[in-house]
Amino acid sequence: MAEVESLLHKFGQDAQRIEDSVLIGCSEQHEAWFALDLGLNSSFSTHASLPKSEVETELQGSFIELRKAIFQLNSMDSSLLFTAQALLRWHDGHQFCSKSGQPTRKNIAGSKRVCPSNNIIYYPQMAPVVITLVSDGTRCLLARQSSFPKGMYSALAGFCDIGENMEEAVRREVAEEVGLEVENMQFSASQHWPFPNSSLMIACHATVKPGQTEIQVNLRELEAAAWFSYDEIATALRKKGTYIQQQNEAFPFLLPPKLAIAHQLIQEWVEKQTCASLPA
Numbered sequence: 001m002a003e004v005e006s007l008l009h010k011f012g013q014d015a016q017r018i019e020d021s022v023l024i025g026c027s028e029q030h031e032a033w034f035a036l037d038l039g040l041n042s043s044f045s046t047h048a049s050l051p052k053s054e055v056e057t058e059l060q061g062s063f064i065e066l067r068k069a070i071f072q073l074n075s076m077d078s079s080l081l082f083t084a085q086a087l088l089r090w091h092d093g094h095q096f097c098s099k100s101g102q103p104t105r106k107n108i109a110g111s112k113r114v115c116p117s118n119n120i121i122y123y124p125q126m127a128p129v130v131i132t133l134v135s136d137g138t139r140c141l142l143a144r145q146s147s148f149p150k151g152m153y154s155a156l157a158g159f160c161d162i163g164e165n166m167e168e169a170v171r172r173e174v175a176e177e178v179g180l181e182v183e184n185m186q187f188s189a190s191q192h193w194p195f196p197n198s199s200l201m202i203a204c205h206a207t208v209k210p211g212q213t214e215i216q217v218n219l220r221e222l223e224a225a226a227w228f229s230y231d232e233i234a235t236a237l238r239k240k241g242t243y244i245q246q247q248n249e250a251f252p253f254l255l256p257p258k259l260a261i262a263h264q265l266i267q268e269w270v271e272k273q274t275c276a277s278l279p280a
C-alpha cells in the first residue's frame with residue numbers, strides 16, 4: 001500500500017483511489033493481494049490515467065496487453081491477473097443500479113456492489129462457455145476464428161444459451177460451427193477465462209459417429225476448420241520457442257498457449273491416442 005501511495009503521489013494522484021482496489025487472492029502467509037486499475041489507456045477508471053511511459057520508467061517494466069502476456073505467464077500469475085482483469089472490468093461496467101439508475105457502491109473486497117437506494121446486491125458474473133475437442137477416433141477437429149493469432153487453431157468453443165445444459169450446448173455449438181453430430185461426451189476440466197468478459201470455460205471431449213466426418217464450416221463464425229492426425233498434433237505440441245518464433249518459422253499451424261484449457265484438451269487427446277496404440 002505504501003508503494004502504491006508513493007507511486008500515486010509521484011504522479012500527482014489522490015491516494016483515495018486505492019479504495020477502488022479489489023481483493024484477488026492471498027499468499028501462503030495469508031498476506032492479502034489487491035489489484036488496482038491505473039486506468040492506462042482504458043475507460044475503466046473514473047480517475048485520470050497515469051502517464052504510461054513515465055510509469056514504465058518508474059517501475060522499470062513495460063505494459064503489455066493481457067491477451068499477449070498469456071504466452072509468457074506462469075499459471076499462478078495468470079490466475080491472479082485473470083481474476084484482476086475480470087473483476088476490475090466487472091466493477092467498471094456496474095457503476096449504476098439497473099433498476100434505480102443510482103450509483104452503486106463497491107464493498108471493500110470488491111466481491112459485490114450494492115445500490116444504496118434499494119439495497120439490491122450485484123455480484124460479479126461469469127458466462128458459461130463450452131469448449132469441445134471433437135475426435136473421429138484417429139483424428140481431432142480444430143478450427144480458427146479470424147480474431148485468433150496468425151496460424152493458431154483451437155477446439156470449438158461457444159457460449160451456452162439461456163436454459164441450456166452443457167451437453168445441449170456442446171451438441172448445438174458443434175452442429176452450428178461445423179455441421180457435425182456428436183456422441184459420447186466426456187467432461188475434462190474447467191477454467192476461468194477473462195476474455196472478452198468473464199467466462200467459465202467447461203471443457204470436454206466428444207466423438208462423432210464413424211463415417212460421419214464431413215465438415216461444413218460455418219464461415220460466419222469460423223475462418224477454417226479441419227481434421228488433424230495424431231502425428232500433426234504431436235509434432236505441433238513438441239514445438240519449442242516463443243509464439244513469435246513459431247509463427248515466423250512458417251509451421252503449418254500453432255496450438256493454443258499452455259495456459260488455455262484448449263491446450264490441455266489437445267494434450268489429453270494425444271495421451272489417449274498413445275495409450276490406445278500400446279499393445280495390451
Ligand SMILES: NC(=O)C1=CN([C@@H]2O[C@H](COP(=O)(O)OP(=O)(O)OC[C@H]3O[C@@H](n4cnc5c(N)ncnc54)[C@H](O)[C@@H]3O)[C@@H](O)[C@H]2O)C=CC1
Nearest residue numbers: 127129154157158159193195196201221256260261262263
Ligand atoms: N481458454 C481457451 O482455451 C479458449 C477460450 N475461448 C473463449 O471462448 C469464448 C467463446 O468462444 P466463441 O467461439 O467466441 O463463442 P460463440 O461461438 O458462442 O460465438 C461468439 C458470439 O456469441 C454471441 N454471444 C452469445 N452469448 C454471449 C456472451 N455471454 N458473451 C459474449 N458473446 C456472446 C456473440 O454474438 C459473440 O459474437 C471466447 O470468449 C473465447 O475467448 C475460445 C477458445 C479457446
Ligand SMILES: [Mg+2]
Nearest residue numbers: 156157158221
Ligand atoms: Mg465459437
